[in-house]
Amino acid sequence: MVWRQHEMTLPAMQRGCHLVTSLIQREIASSLQGIKVGLAHIFIQHTSASLTINENADPDVRTDMETFLNKVVPEGRSAPWIHTDEGPDDMPAHCKSSMLGSSVSIPITNGRLNLGTWQGIWLCEHRDHGGRRRVVVTVQGE
Numbered sequence: 001m002v003w004r005q006h007e008m009t010l011p012a013m014q015r016g017c018h019l020v021t022s023l024i025q026r027e028i029a030s031s032l033q034g035i036k037v038g039l040a041h042i043f044i045q046h047t048s049a050s051l052t053i054n055e056n057a058d059p060d061v062r063t064d065m066e067t068f069l070n071k072v073v074p075e076g077r078s079a080p081w082i083h084t085d086e087g088p089d090d091m092p093a094h095c096k097s098s099m100l101g102s103s104v105s106i107p108i109t110n111g112r113l114n115l116g117t118w119q120g121i122w123l124c125e126h127r128d129h130g131g132r133r134r135v136v137v138t139v140q141g142e
Contacts, residue, residue: 001140002035002139002141003139004028004138004140005138006031007134007136008136009132009135012130014125015126016062016066016125017063017122019056019059019062020121021121032111032139033111035108035139035142036141037109038108038139038140039105039141040105040113041137042105042136043135043137044102044103044123044134044135045133045134045135047102048094048127049093049097049127049133050097050101050124050126051102051104051123052100052121053106054119054120056115056118056119057118065124066124069099072099073092073095074092075092076088079091089128093130100124
């Protein structure tokens with residue numbers, strides 16, 4: 001059994017849902033080599049952005065997800081939030097991050113992430129100016 005860990009920084013992205021599968025795969029490619037069966041755990045070290053697995057082909061799905069999140073979690077002066085230390089998008093970002101989660105786990109099969117045909121890894125940026133995001137990828141397998 002091997003364990004490998006990568007710490008990487010994703011570039012700053014505008015608010016919304018972004019397909020980051022290729023960035024992560026490129027970073028961990030050497031660690032996937034030789035693993036017949038394993039697991040990749042991908043964790044974001046932030047409370048105002050999230051990771052999820054969803055549609056990788058039609059960018060409209062990412063736009064629709066951002067629309068959904070904004071309808072479910074209100075923002076602005078009429079929103080009920082007390083915590084606004086970092087601005088009016090701060091607490092809504094925390095809510096959205098908790099809804100989607102801070103990590104995903106993906107099986108590794110024969111040296112590749114075993115995602116479904118239409119699946120990709122999304123970084124969901126919930127802040128207007130979130131900045132670069134730190135991600136830890138832990139690979140285990142044999």
